[in-house]
Amino acid sequence: MAYVANIAGVDGELKVEVKPLGGDLYQVVIDGERDLVVDVRRHGCCVYSVLNQGRSYEVDVDERPDGGYSVLVQGEHYHIDLVDEMKKKLLSILGEEMGAGTGEVTTAMPGKVVRVLVSEGDQVKKDQPLVILEAMKMENEFKAPCDGVVKSIKVKEGDTVEANAVLVVLEPSE
Amino acid sequence: MFKKVLVANRSEIAVRLLRACREMGITSVAVYSDVDRDALHVRYADEAYPIGPAPARESYLNIDRIIEVAKKAGCDAIHPGYGFLAENAEFAARCEEEGIVFIGPPKEAIVSMGSKTVARQTAQKAGAPVIPGTLEPLTDEGIMAKAREMGYPVMLKAVSGGGGKGMRLVKSEEEMASAIRMARSEAKSAFNDDSLYLEKYIENPRHVEMQILVDRDGNGIYLGERECSIQRRHQKVIEEAPSVLVDEDLRQRMGEAALKVAREAGYYSAGTVEFLMDKDRNFYFLEVNTRLQVEHPVTELVTGIDIVKEMIKIAAGAPLSIAQEDVKMKGHAIECRIYAEDPYNNFLPSPGTVWGLRLPGGPGVRVDIGVFERAVVPMEYDPIIGKLIVWGKDRREAVERTRRALSEFVVKGIKTTIPFHERVMENPLFLEGNFDTTFIDTVFRKMEEAREPRYLDVALATAAVHLYLEEMAPKREAPAARGRAISPWKLYGRRLQMRTGLC
Numbered sequence: 001m002a003y004v005a006n007i008a009g010v011d012g013e014l015k016v017e018v019k020p021l022g023g024d025l026y027q028v029v030i031d032g033e034r035d036l037v038v039d040v041r042r043h044g045c046c047v048y049s050v051l052n053q054g055r056s057y058e059v060d061v062d063e064r065p066d067g068g069y070s071v072l073v074q075g076e077h078y079h080i081d082l083v084d085e086m087k088k089k090l091l092s093i094l095g096e097e098m099g100a101g102t103g104e105v106t107t108a109m110p111g112k113v114v115r116v117l118v119s120e121g122d123q124v125k126k127d128q129p130l131v132i133l134e135a136m137k138m139e140n141e142f143k144a145p146c147d148g149v150v151k152s153i154k155v156k157e158g159d160t161v162e163a164n165a166v167l168v169v170l171e172p173s174e
Numbered sequence: 175m176f177k178k179v180l181v182a183n184r185s186e187i188a189v190r191l192l193r194a195c196r197e198m199g200i201t202s203v204a205v206y207s208d209v210d211r212d213a214l215h216v217r218y219a220d221e222a223y224p225i226g227p228a229p230a231r232e233s234y235l236n237i238d239r240i241i242e243v244a245k246k247a248g249c250d251a252i253h254p255g256y257g258f259l260a261e262n263a264e265f266a267a268r269c270e271e272e273g274i275v276f277i278g279p280p281k282e283a284i285v286s287m288g289s290k291t292v293a294r295q296t297a298q299k300a301g302a303p304v305i306p307g308t309l310e311p312l313t314d315e316g317i318m319a320k321a322r323e324m325g326y327p328v329m330l331k332a333v334s335g336g337g338g339k340g341m342r343l344v345k346s347e348e349e350m351a352s353a354i355r356m357a358r359s360e361a362k363s364a365f366n367d368d369s370l371y372l373e374k375y376i377e378n379p380r381h382v383e384m385q386i387l388v389d390r391d392g393n394g395i396y397l398g399e400r401e402c403s404i405q406r407r408h409q410k411v412i413e414e415a416p417s418v419l420v421d422e423d424l425r426q427r428m429g430e431a432a433l434k435v436a437r438e439a440g441y442y443s444a445g446t447v448e449f450l451m452d453k454d455r456n457f458y459f460l461e462v463n464t465r466l467q468v469e470h471p472v473t474e475l476v477t478g479i480d481i482v483k484e485m486i487k488i489a490a491g492a493p494l495s496i497a498q499e500d501v502k503m504k505g506h507a508i509e510c511r512i513y514a515e516d517p518y519n520n521f522l523p524s525p526g527t528v529w530g531l532r533l534p535g536g537p538g539v540r541v542d543i544g545v546f547e548r549a550v551v552p553m554e555y556d557p558i559i560g561k562l563i564v565w566g567k568d569r570r571e572a573v574e575r576t577r578r579a580l581s582e583f584v585v586k587g588i589k590t591t592i593p594f595h596e597r598v599m600e601n602p603l604f605l606e607g608n609f610d611t612t613f614i615d616t617v618f619r620k621m622e623e624a625r626e627p628r629y630l631d632v633a634l635a636t637a638a639v640h641l642y643l644e645e646m647a648p649k650r651e652a653p654a655a656r657g658r659a660i661s662p663w664k665l666y667g668r669r670l671q672m673r674t675g676l677c
Contacts, residue, residue, distance in 0.1 A: 001642050005634055009627070016634060018642045026642070028635040036631060040639050048636050057629070059636040062530075062586060069637045073629040075581040075596045077518075080637045084645070108516075109523055110553055136514065136523035136557040160553075163526070 008079035103170040111135035113159045122150045148172040176251045183255030185544030188215035194482040207233035209552045251275035260465040277489040279443040287462040297459040300438035302431040305458040307373035327375040332361035338408025339364040378610040383448040384432040389494040396429030413469035418607030444485040471563040475507035506572040510595040513557040517594035525553040530586030534579035538565040
């Protein structure tokens with residue numbers, strides 16, 4: 001089975017092939033050249049004991065809310081986006097049809113809306129603060145990612161929002 | 175001794191205080207807000223009562239309600255922990271009026287040390303070295319004139335300051351007007367007091383503080399220093415004892431200076447006198463924390479003294495049972511604060527559900543924690559969820575052990591500062607003891623950006639095998655909903671959501 005991986009902090013895509021060798025053994029080829037044989041035992045939903053050339057690793061593989069994986073090895077964290085090569089092709093076709101970029105400003109953290117600094121129809125500049133959100137005694141500003149017009153505001157002051165919620169939708173200017 | 179003590183706090187520090195009560199045979203009472211019904215401190219206490227809605231000012235800061243609970247439950251004392259009501263003189267006064275003992279310093283000392291300028295005056299009177307600057311609040315014009323006279327850079331600070339709020343480093347006169355405006359506005363909203371004063375900026379400062387214990391008769395001892403220079407947003411994240419800079423002679427001078435300040439302020443209870451230290455090991459009085467500190471366990475591990483129990487005994491009127499010559503620092507201790515924050519995204523808060531937790535153990539390891547598997551970390555309160563405190567026979571063993579314990583420490587579902595601590599414990603400058611309060615924002619960040627990942631191939635291979643297994647067995651019910659394979663359509667929907675800020 002072939003996959004395509006994007007890893008936070010690593011440039012470019014990596015191709016990863018997985019071949020089962022029977023039992024717990026798998027051959028994994030990264031980018032056609034780095035060849036690993038791993039002995040993989042799964043514990044519970046997402047803890048793996050991995051042996052590679054006699055070295056033992058405890059690896060946690062957790063699905064992240066945004067669809068990628070959070071992988072923890074010996075205290076080092078990796079954010080890995082991994083997609084089946086076939087599905088990736090399907091996605092890229094779909095992506096083109098649906099049109100990219102929605103101008104949505106979302107929040108990665110849950111919090112309480114302290115202030116909304118713009119109104120619908122406002123012309124905004126890149127990096128202009130739009131909404132201030134508070135969580136755990138700390139205030140965070142959400143800024144316009146580009147110049148544009150405020151199409152709609154999805155929150156009001158005092159609202160509590162979940163992670164990944166849309167705060168403001170912008171109509172980017174050409 | 176007290177019969178029943180109310181703990182007016184939550185999370186790890188509430189559990190820490192409840193543990194002391196249990197050891198001393200004191201019945202303990204917890205209080206909780208609406209979002210904390212399932213919290214650990216509620217389960218640990220002998221009794222627990224609700225005090226109101228989630229926002230702190232309606233629950234953990236609600237003096238009337240907490241006093242009402244204490245009286246109804248028949249408590250003879252209240253321990254405020256740190257944060258919330260710990261340095262609130264009005265609360266200390268209310269406890270006194272109601273005939274309940276406030277386990278902390280006298281209210282007068284909370285008031286005087288709460289004002290940074292009064293604290294500076296007190297320290298000067300006590301003969302402790304004070305950072306050059308003003309002893310009174312200043313007008314805008316006064317700040318301008320004084321800063322010119324002192325010479326830049328200067329520190330502009332809020333008189334009622336704390337936690338890094340209302341504080342600005344000003345490097346030149348051009349920056350001053352806007353710095354004054356911002357500092358006043360921040361101080362006004364944080365402390366309802368916009369008065370400011372000036373201090374000379376100490377280059378490459380290190381934060382070294384002295385733990386003291388003073389009984390009601392004014393007999394005091396110092397328990398040695400803590401080095402707290404590893405900070406983010408002017409807040410400590412790693413503390414250790416002893417400091418690599420402090421020898422026995424310096425310790426004695428700092429300890430005696432700290433006790434003189436406490437005496438001048440009429441202080442009793444456990445307390446901390448904070449100092450800044452320059453690169454020539456000159457120390458200057460910074461402020462007094464009139465409460466139990468987050469980092470008190472490092473001192474407990476090197477001295478063997480239970481600071482919380484001593485604090486309770488002092489509040490109950492007992493004379494100090496430890497003499498200065500009996501206080502010995504043995505070995506080295508390091509504390510790592512575990513915050514629900516994303517260290518890879520500017521320490522952004524990360525509240526949510528802890529759906530997996532593995533705690534470290536083994537020799538020399540202490541974990542003070544306020545969460546458990548499936549616990550919810552609410553967004554309303556401080557992001558601290560626990561502390562890892564490690565003891566070793568010397569600094570080197572303490573660092574190696576901390577590194578080992580961190581590798582065992584797994585928190586899932588929310589982001590934490592654990593990976594950050596792991597990196598610091600491998601940083602060559604930290605290992606040398608060569609750092610100051612600017613460490614994280616300057617050298618550490620640069621060194622981390624240049625670092626190569628070590629286990630990339632193993633991580634990638636395991637993730638790929640994981641996905642392969644999921645795809646090969648799509649019908650198998652995963653033990654948790656999270657392990658399930660996802661359809662490309664769902665994935666696609668998520669991708670769309672991910673396109674945040676793409677224009």
